[in-house]
Amino acid sequence: MENKNISMAVIKRMPRYYRYLGDLLDNDILKISSKDLAQKMGITASQIRQDFNNFGSFGQQGYGYDVRLLYHEIKRIIGIDKVYSIIIIGAGNIGQALANYQNFKRRGFNIIAMFDKNPKLIGELIGKLEVLDIETLPKFLEDNSVDIAVLSIPKLEAEKVSETIISGGVKGIWNFSPVDIKAPEGVIVESVPLTDSLMTLSYRLSEESILERINLHK
Amino acid sequence: MENKNISMAVIKRMPRYYRYLGDLLDNDILKISSKDLAQKMGITASQIRQDFNNFGSFGQQGYGYDVRLLYHEIKRIIGIDKVYSIIIIGAGNIGQALANYQNFKRRGFNIIAMFDKNPKLIGELIGKLEVLDIETLPKFLEDNSVDIAVLSIPKLEAEKVSETIISGGVKGIWNFSPVDIKAPEGVIVESVPLTDSLMTLSYRLSEESILERINLHK
DNA sequence: TACTTTCTGTTATGATTATATCATAAAGCA
DNA sequence: TGCTTTATGATATAATCATAACAGAAAGTA
Numbered sequence: 236m237e238n239k240n241i242s243m244a245v246i247k248r249m250p251r252y253y254r255y256l257g258d259l260l261d262n263d264i265l266k267i268s269s270k271d272l273a274q275k276m277g278i279t280a281s282q283i284r285q286d287f288n289n290f291g292s293f294g295q296q297g298y299g300y301d302v303r304l305l306y307h308e309i310k311r312i313i314g315i316d317k318v319y320s321i322i323i324i325g326a327g328n329i330g331q332a333l334a335n336y337q338n339f340k341r342r343g344f345n346i347i348a349m350f351d352k353n354p355k356l357i358g359e360l361i362g363k364l365e366v367l368d369i370e371t372l373p374k375f376l377e378d379n380s381v382d383i384a385v386l387s388i389p390k391l392e393a394e395k396v397s398e399t400i401i402s403g404g405v406k407g408i409w410n411f412s413p414v415d416i417k418a419p420e421g422v423i424v425e426s427v428p429l430t431d432s433l434m435t436l437s438y439r440l441s442e443e444s445i446l447e448r449i450n451l452h453k
Numbered sequence: 454m455e456n457k458n459i460s461m462a463v464i465k466r467m468p469r470y471y472r473y474l475g476d477l478l479d480n481d482i483l484k485i486s487s488k489d490l491a492q493k494m495g496i497t498a499s500q501i502r503q504d505f506n507n508f509g510s511f512g513q514q515g516y517g518y519d520v521r522l523l524y525h526e527i528k529r530i531i532g533i534d535k536v537y538s539i540i541i542i543g544a545g546n547i548g549q550a551l552a553n554y555q556n557f558k559r560r561g562f563n564i565i566a567m568f569d570k571n572p573k574l575i576g577e578l579i580g581k582l583e584v585l586d587i588e589t590l591p592k593f594l595e596d597n598s599v600d601i602a603v604l605s606i607p608k609l610e611a612e613k614v615s616e617t618i619i620s621g622g623v624k625g626i627w628n629f630s631p632v633d634i635k636a637p638e639g640v641i642v643e644s645v646p647l648t649d650s651l652m653t654l655s656y657r658l659s660e661e662s663i664l665e666r667i668n669l670h671k
Numbered sequence: 672t673a674c675t676t677t678c679t680g681t682t683a684t685g686a687t688t689a690t691a692t693c694a695t696a697a698a699g700c701a
Numbered sequence: 702t703g704c705t706t707t708a709t710g711a712t713a714t715a716a717t718c719a720t721a722a723c724a725g726a727a728a729g730t731a
Contacts, residue, residue, distance in 0.1 A: 244688065246656055250649035254631060268708060277633075280708090281690050288710060296709040297697035313652050314659030328550035335546045338648060383654065407658045409651060413472060415495075423661060425654035429645065430556065431468035433627060434531050436601065436643035438464055440625045441532030443641060462718065486678060498678090499720050506680060514679040515727035676729070684721070691714070698707075 241289050248286055249313055251276070256306040268299035318343045319407075322381050324396055325388030326351040326359070326366045329411050333385060334361045344383070348375060352392075369396070376403030383407040390414050459507050466504055467531055469494070474524040486517035536561045537625075540599050542614055543606030544569040544577070544584045547629050551603060552579045562601070566593060570610075587614070594621030601625040608632050 255276055259267060273280040287293055287305070290312050294300040310316050321339075323330045326349050333339070334346055349361055350369040357368045367375070375381075376399075384400045386393055386408060393412035400408060401422055410416050410426040418424050473494055477485060491498040505511055505523070508530050512518045528534050539557075541548045544567050551557070552564055567579055568587040575586045585593070593599075594617075602618045604611055604626060611630035618626065619640055628634050628644040636642050 241660075242688075247649070247653060249656065250646070250652040253652070254649075270708075279690060281692095282688095284708090284710065285689080292710065294709050295697065296695070297699085297707050299708065312656070314655040315652060317655075317659070319655065319658075328553045332546035332550040339651065342648075342651075344651065382658065406661065407654050409654055421661060423654060423657045425650055425657065427645065427647065427650050428468070430560075431465070431472075432643055432645050433557065433560075433562065434468040434471070434533060435464060436625050436627055436641060437532040437535075437537065438467065438530070439641045439643065440537075440600065441535070442459075443624065443639060460718075488678075497720060499722095500718095502678090502680065503719080510680065512679050513727065514725070515677050515729085517678065672731100674730085677727085679726080680724095682721105682723080684719105686717100686719070688717070689715080691712100693712080694710095696707100696709080698705100700705080701703090 245286050245289055249309060252283075252286070253306070253309045253313060256302055256309065259302045260306060265302050266299050267302055269294070271299075315342055318345060319382040320380060321346045321383045321385060321409075322375075323349045323385040323387060324351075324369065324372070324400070325386065325392075325411075326353070326356045326361055327387060330385070330387035331361050333387065334364060347379065347381070350375075372396075372399055373403060376400070376405065381405050383409055385409045385411070386416070387411045463504050463507055467527060470501075470504070471524070471527045471531060474520055474527065477520045478524060483520050484517050485520055487512070490518075533560055536563060537600040538598060539564045539601045539603060539627075540593070541567045541603040541605060542569075542587065542590070542618070543604065543610075543629075544571070544574045544579055545605060548603070548605035549579050551605065552582060565597065565599070568593075590614075590617055591621060594618070594623065599623050601627055603627045603629065604634070605629045 255272065256267075269280040269283040273283055276283075284294075287300075291308070293305050293308055307316075321344055323334055323346060326334075330349065330351070334349055339346070346364065349364045349366050350372050351357060351366050352369045356366045359366050381403070382405070384405045384407070386397065386400075388396060390412050393410070393414045393416065397408060397410075397416045397418070401418060406422055408416055408418065408422065408424045410424055411429065413428065413430050416424045416426070473490065474485075487498040487501040491501055494501075502512075505518075509526070511523050511526055525534075539562055541552055541564060544552075548567065548569075552567055557564070564582065567582045567584050568590050569575060569584050570587045574584045577584050599621070600623070602623045602625070604615065604618075606614060608630050611628070611632045611634065615626060615628075615634045615636070619636060624640055626634055626636065626640065626642045628642055629647065631646065631648050634642045634644070
């Protein structure tokens with residue numbers, strides 16, 4: 236009942252709120268005003284209040300927000316009060332890194348299997364997970380409920396594998412390949428454009444050095 | 454002289470254009486209209502023309518864009534026609550994955566050193582790089598020119614290390630830690646919020662399943 | 672060469688997103 | 702208890718961003 240088309244801009248900010256509220260709790264701070272939180276986060280208080288009010292009224296006039304309450308509300312809103320089952324496709328560098336990353340498990344993201352097509356990797360243990368043959372993926376998807384598939388495979392294979400995943404009924408794809416995954420309605424693709432991000436950094440560095448040169452001329 | 458405050462929205466789209474133009478070249482397509490490119494990318498032709506025109510006039514009426522020319526212009530705009538020297542701080546999972554990722558080197562991002570504080574890792578070889586003691590980082594920064602530092606260390610250490618980096622004169626930080634790095638003017642921080650991204654996926658999956666339930670009721 | 676089509680760069684409009692304002696409710700305090 | 706302060710949620714305004722419209726230049730064609 237809290238669903239009146241929330242904009243992506245708002246959604247993308249929620250995890251950051253969640254992180255800051257977690258930090259407040261770690262420091263035993265149990266109330267906070269939008270003004271104070273805004274200052275901490277470097278944004279406007281107005282934006283914070285607007286963002287929260289997309290989902291309900293969690294604060295109280297003259298008091299502010301109960302941090303513990305707000306933290307749990309946001310947790311519920313983001314949907315991380317549930318447990319998700321995840322498979323990792325591609326046991327290369329990034330796949331292995333994600334498999335070993337403990338934070339995900341702590342937050343209810345359970346990696347239940349890993350796949351690769353490389354015979355040298357199949358059968359190997361990454362953390363506590365054995366790498367399975369990607370040929371067995373369709374069967375695996377029939378037998379197991381998978382919420383999210385991580386795509387950490389090269390560009391050229393990503394498109395084909397994504398079709399397998401989608402026809403296997405997986406609704407969420409966390410994509411690390413530098414391609415745009417085509418997915419039907421109902422399937423969510425969230426991409427982590429590593430290369431793009433590095434290029435953005437490159438752009439901003441170049442821009443900065445241009446500005447610097449201009450300043451030197453003055 | 455192409456610097457009239459380009460919006461971040463535009464900047465973030467440039468690497469994607471670059472990728473698509475590269476694909477066109479790979480397929481020997483040497484001219485393209487904004488209309489055709491728009492269709493390929495799933496955006497409007499208007500946006501494409503506006504985006505490019507922030508940086509100059511690269512097309513020709515009645516013809517379209519010369520792919521090769523545009524590709525190189527965008528390369529120059531993004532700033533990846535240069536070579537960058539990079540150090541990786543934190544030789545854990547993500548740090549190792551990035552060190553082994555060949556694509557970066559190909560694009561002119563040269564990883565020249567890796568640091569960690571873990572005695573078990575110091576001295577180890579990751580790819581062709583020896584992991585150096587993070588205690589030696591300040592000295593290293595004195596002796597070497599470093600354009601970009603990758604921060605792939607735990608949250609709690611990220612803030613302290615970022616100070617070391619900044620006072621060592623590094624102008625670009627590619628941050629993989631789930632903290633907001635405070636940096637003075639002139640230092641660019643580009644973050645890859647992995648956890649946030651996964652949470653966004655979680656939100657969108659939950660939202661989707663709510664919509665599904667509503668549809669079933671009809 | 673004349674005419675039509677294509678397609679850019681630019682300007683105008685529309686939509687979305689962020690910020691400021693304000694009425695009002697609770698809290699703090701004398 | 703009455704008055705002041707704080708701070709929300711809602712509404713109004715401003716800024717940003719995306720799309721549409723259009724004039725005109727080059728390309729294609731008869």
